[in-house]
Amino acid sequence: MQETEILIAGGGIAGLSAAARLAADGHQIVIVDPAPKDTPDTATTDLRTTAFLKPGIDTLTYAGVWDDMQQSGAQLRVMRIVDAGGAERTPRETADFDGAETSDGYFGWNITNIAAKAALLRKIATLDNVRLMNGCKVTGYRAPTPAGPGPAIITLSNGQKFAASLVLAADGRNSTLRDLAGIRFNRWSYEQDALVFAVSHDTPHDNISTEIHRSGGPLTLVPMPDHNGKACSSVVWMVPHARAQTLAAMDDAALARELTTETINLFGPVDIVTPRAVWPMVAQIAHRLTAPRLALIAETAHVVPPIGAQGLNMSLHDIETLAKQIDLAKLENRDIGSDALLHRWERRQLPKTVGRVGGIDLLNRAAMAEPKFLRDLRYSGLCAINHIGPLRRLAIKAGIGK
C-alpha cells in the first residue's frame, strides 16, 4: 500500500490543472491516467480550443502554468453576439461586450487544447510533489466506514493500491469513480453536434470572438494567432445531427463556401486549415459532488454545450474553490478530506453548478430555435441585454463567471 495526500483520477486538462494548482500549495499528489506516457492522448485527437476566461487564468497563473500556456494563444478583447435570425441573411442586432467594460480590460485567451495540455505536462514534469502515472486507471474506491480519520483506498488497473486523504474524480463524463461511489447523474442530448475546425480568413478578427445566431444553433469563431500570415479563427459550429453529417461529409472547398455564407460575410472568404472533429452535444449533471474523501470536479460533475466558453472554466472554478478550502484546512492542521470540509464545499458549489448548467441549457435551446416567433423573442432578449445598462453588466459578470 502506497500513501499520498491527494490522488487525482484523470490526467485531462482539468485533472492536470488541479494537480498543478494544488501542488503550488505544497500538497503531495498522484495523478492516474490510462493514456500512454509521452504521447498525450489529446495530441492527435482533441482538435478543440479553449477560451480561458479571466478567473480561470488566475487559477492557472497561481499554478505557474499560464505564462507558458499563453505563448500559443490569442487574446479575446471583445465578445460579439450577432443575431441574423431574421428573413434576410444580415445582422439585425450586434451586441459587443468589450473587455474594457471589465476591471481586467479583456475577457480571456483562446488556446488549442493540445497546447494547453502540453504546457500542463511540462509544468508537472518539473514538480517534485506530483507523480503522474500513465497507462493505468482507477478501478476501485473504498471509503473509510464510517467516514472518519481513515484514508480512502484506491485500486489501480495495474494492481497497485493507494491510501489517500482526498481523492479527486476528474476522470471525465463517463467517470468510473463516480459510479464506484454510487453517485447518479442526469444526461440529456440536444440532438445536435458541434463541428470543430480552424479557418484562415481575409478580414482580421481584431481579437473579437463572434457568436452568430440564425437557427439550429450558434456558430462561433474565436480568434487564434495568424496562420501562414493570415488571420485565423477556431470554429465551433453547432447544428442539428442531420446537418452536421452533411457538413462533415463535404470536402474542404465546399465546407469553406458554406461557412463563408453562414458567417454572413463578416470574415470574407474562409479557408479550412485543420482537420475537423464532430462532438455530440449533451449536458450532464451529477446529483452529488462528494462521497467520503471524494470530490467530483470538471466533466465528472458537469458537462455543458460550448456556449459562452463555460465548460472548462467551470472546472477551473471547481478546482479553485476546493483548493482554497483544502489550503485553509492544512494551515489549521485539519483533515483535508473530512466530511465537514467536503460538505461545506458541496453546499456552495452544487447550487452554482446547477444554476450554470440550467442557464446554458436555456441559452442553447434559445439558440437552436427554428420557429420565427422564437427567433424574434431571442432577438428581443439580445436587444434588451445590449441596450439596458444593468442587464448588460449582469450578462458580462455571468459570462466571465464572476
Ligand SMILES: Cc1cc2nc3c(=O)[nH]c(=O)nc-3n(C[C@H](O)[C@H](O)[C@H](O)COP(=O)(O)OP(=O)(O)OC[C@H]3O[C@@H](n4cnc5c(N)ncnc54)[C@H](O)[C@@H]3O)c2cc1C
Ligand atoms: C466543441 C467544444 C468546445 C469547447 N470549448 C470550450 C471553451 O472554449 N471554453 C471552455 O471552458 N470549455 C470548452 N469546452 C469544454 C472543455 O473542452 C471540456 O470541459 C474539457 O476538455 C474536459 O476536460 P476534462 O479534463 O474534464 O475531461 P477529459 O478531457 O475527458 O479528461 C478525462 C481524463 O480521465 C481519464 N480517465 C478516464 N477513465 C479513467 C479512470 N478510470 N481512471 C483514471 N483516469 C481516467 C481519461 O483518459 C482522460 O484523460 C468545449 C467543449 C466542446 C465539446
